[in-house]
Amino acid sequence: MIGEWYILLKTVKNRLRQGASFIKRDKPALLTFLFHSIFRNEEEISLNRIDPQQRITLDLYRDFLEYFLEAGYQFISPDDLSSGLEPSGRYVLSTFDDGYYNNHRVLPLLEEYRTPALFFITTHNVLANQCFWWDVLYRELSLKGAGRREISAVQKDYKKLSPAQIVNRLKNEFGQKAMNPTSDIDRPFTPDELASFAGEKYVYIGNHTSHHPLLDHCSAAVQREQMLACQRDLRHLLKMEPAVVSYPNGNYNRQTLRVARELGFAYGVTVDKRKNYLPLRDDDRLALGRYVLWGTKPVTMQGDIFRSDLTLSSRKKV
Template sequence: MLKKNFNVLPLWRLEEQLHIGKVKHKSVYITFDDAYTDNYIYAKPILEKYKCPATFFVPSHFIGKEQLFWWDALEAIILHSPNLPDQLTLLIDNKLHDFFLENERLTNEVKEKQEAWRWFNPPPTKRCELFLKIWELLKPISHNMIVDVIDDLQKWAGYSPILTAENYAMTDVQLKDLASNTLFSYGIHTHTHPALASCSAERQFQEIAVNKKVLIEQSYPVINAIAYPYGNYNDVTIKVASQNGMKMGFSTKREVVNLHSMPLSLGRVQVYNTDGLVLKKELTQLFNLE
């Protein structure tokens, strides 16, 4: 659908267009966040079949680690554990937090509500509400602290998430194989994936700088673009991104890019589980083509 109806271009072309002040009409740039292995297994063959360029934003700390991203582990523990205790006390960033769940059992009704839920909508269950509260508390803290909290949660719930390789970050071998096709490029997504606006200027700089250094040292095809984790950034983020040579910065704002867009605070359109016809209609409306 994208190839038939739009101009699917590599992301580095957008940097050129913003620089010269001429954004190509009906152009689409495909991006993936976090470098999940399922991108390699499922997306890569389809992108190659239709010759669609794409950029993968890679958080370098997680490359090759056989473990779930912490937010997936949190989701599995809170939303998928068969039974959870009524009360929970967590030490997060040296502060104690108490939560009360009222022992919401994982019934079929609860499962259906959770499967239909998107995080930006009001939480339909107590479990979803608890997940959001803990997720917000964990986003800005160090990765080592997050690992400790997830470990405490597993012990509290008496539940270990099911581990599947496609939900890990890609391995170095997979990233190198992906990079062997000139259709694909990599962008910056920080080293450990924190919510940058909650971090000091020094930590923000280091998260971006280390990420860029690791990818370049591995000879990956890196472009000067960053996707801010969780779409979270502030004026300091933009400054340190520029200091690290970034020419484009992407948020999660649902906006199309035009000549009035600020290069380091660009919007993106998230694609949900949908089909080509629905997506075509959505993009047509966003591009004001009707």
């Protein structure tokens, strides 16, 4: 009963927020969005091969593109950011974190709607052909009958560990082959696939560190090495070094911003839920706000809320 009341209250709250957005919205801004995996359909999600996270299907991503294009927003690339955005414009930056091979499925939609997207790559997984640890946990615990809430609690505990500790624990608990991909759904790009994908017209590549640690749990030296190692790997794999970094899990602190600046990154993205109003301020460029779109809610409702200028969200204080 408590769960039903909670869902009802959340629904009412979102409908009120959606309605309020029509009072004041679409002030010139950059709206950045976060995605992870792309599923063909709900049936594929139900296979429990990976953590579905936002449960984004191809149809939902199409709805997302159409909604913001019809609302008069322009989808941009990192090159557009570097060239400078018109202060009177309304823009969307679509981003995908981690480097899942299943991200290649979105390419026909990018081409159909002529919309660029930015893909942040965790390079160690690509080079090692290694699953992402949260997917291993989700897969194995699902096989044992665990539910979403229980799995999320275990994942939260794992986030306190270093990447090496996480891998060791997973192998000890689920076997030495636990990190091996089981299908095209749960694996990262191979180096050759990533190179081919990065050469596509509407595809742009960003830095997501080499091992996906929570940067605010790391020393400045470790943060630097994680970002630098990813840059070295991408230079080796793609003959390029991105100007944009995505902080794993959205975690960052003052040291993170300082290190990113010292390494020459022009932009950094967080998961702070806010619009990036134009013109962008210099001290905000390395901590851009980013929204999460959910496959469990109507795109129209979410889009209306994200466009609203009646919000209490602000940049995280670090």
